[in-house]
Amino acid sequence: SDVEGILNVDREYAAGLRDIKAGQRIVVIFLFHKSPDFTSDFLFQAPPNHEKKLGVFSNCSPIRPNPIGMSVLEVLKVNDSKIYVKGIDMLDGTPVLDIKPYIESKFDCPSYQEK
Secondary structure, three states: OOOEEEEEOOHHHHHHHOOOOOOOEEEEEEEOOOOOOOOHHHOEEOOOOOOOOEEHHHOOOOOOOOOEEEEEEEEEEEEOOEEEEEOOOOOOOOOEEEEEEOOHHHHOOOHHHHO
16 A cells, blocks of 8 residues: 555653654554454455455454554654555554564565465
8 A cells, every 4th residue: 555654652662763764664563443343253254355255264354352463664863753665454543552673584475375
């Protein structure tokens, strides 16, 4: 996604953004705070533009047993307690639980998943 946005970090943690630089990617873990409560009715859901219903752990639906989401975003710049990002897919006001560096080797798929 080319959608740009701003992550607002509590001022008390702003110093922790020191080594985040423009051009790098970060992993943002957030809360799907606007999603309905999960019930067994949501165990199988059809993703957008997809005819087949998939199991809840096989899709990216925001309606989950634990309403936690994750996005990998490109950092455009950091200014004080704000991270300007590209690729954002969260609603305005979404609570951010954590921010981590994107380390490609940690997300590398084992060969058995490529078959």
